[in-house]
């Protein structure tokens with residue numbers, strides 16, 4: 379993109395409002411979701427019927443989701459955070475037990491470990507993928523390790539095959555092979571070696587929060603698994619123990635959310651295809667900026683680009699990266715965010731529980747000073763996407779001269 383082209387694009391496609399870094403609606407809704415919502419309400423209006431508990435709409439949504447991921451079971455829940463808590467609960471963790479989680483992470487998974495009273499052990503990430511680094515995970519395993527808890531970061535599959543292999547090779551002395559549990563909140567619809575995220579590992583936990591790739595009216599979650607015992611236990615726990623003979627509470631989704639979820643799931647590939655199209659166009663438009671390392675898309679993975687994550691060079695870490703983001707936001711209305719800083723930086727309780735580990739995580743600390751994510755949404759027009767790229771070229775040139 380030469381200077382003249384950039385100037386024209388910046389003038390022609392200048393937005394009226396900020397493009398938010400993490401859009402407040404991840405996909406989009408159509409008349410189909412509205413019809414499904416209206417129908418679910420109408421079907422519930424008879425006082426002898428109501429909205430029910432685990433009704434047909436919920437069962438149908440779960441079956442369709444399991445089929446999509448290629449798993450035997452899918453268990454819907456009120457949020458992904460609840461799912462992550464239940465994942466840790468189902469490990470029956472004891473006080474000395476350890477769970478390994480990437481340090482560059484959203485706070486929900488680390489909190490789920492701490493919530494069960496276990497020890498949270500952070501691992502490093504691979505700065506190309508922002509996913510956990512298997513070699514580093516392996517080094518942090520002790521006889522007390524019970525599980526590896528990767529996040530499928532920003533829409534790209536975690537290295538599940540490597541992690542499962544490590545889990546087999548380092549069994550816990552009593553519980554056997556370590557469990558591998560994926561936080562797939564940002565990665566619905568992604569894949570690895572032709573297999574959908576959700577299939578590999580003991581279980582994977584998805585989010586349908588308003589910002590996610592598919593959404594169920596603002597909140598929602600799902601766990602996928604092939605383990606029949608686990609599925610039965612989770613179904614019990616989400617509804618006051620159910621038939622499963624376990625402790626329980628209420629973590630159910632609703633009829634209306636499930637009805638909308640089934641429509642969003644049918645439309646998921648379309649929404650992701652459009653998102654990936656914009657991401658690929660942007661990759662081409664940004665090619666050639668010497669300072670930027672563009673998002674890495676391993677050949678064997680289907681990246682969903684939940685976030686479009688770049689790296690600045692080491693000498694731009696921190697202040698210069700922040701300056702670049704400030705220019706993009708204030709002068710070009712292009713939102714950016716750091717997703718994510720080391721998780722202890724955004725959550726004081728996590729910090730209080732892990733502060734002695736920080737100096738063992740230099741890659742995570744340094745990468746977080748270099749990464750930033752630029753606004754991307756499937757409904758951005760080609761022109762708006764070109765505008766974002768032109769803004770990045772121009773802002774980088776300005777920071778280069780500082």
Ligand SMILES: Cc1ncc(COP(=O)(O)O)c(C=O)c1O
Nearest residue numbers: 457458459484486563585586587
């Ligand atoms: C990686 C990750 N894990 C977990 C969550 C929590 O999901 P939920 O809001 O459905 O509880 C989110 C987002 O909110 C997330 O981005």
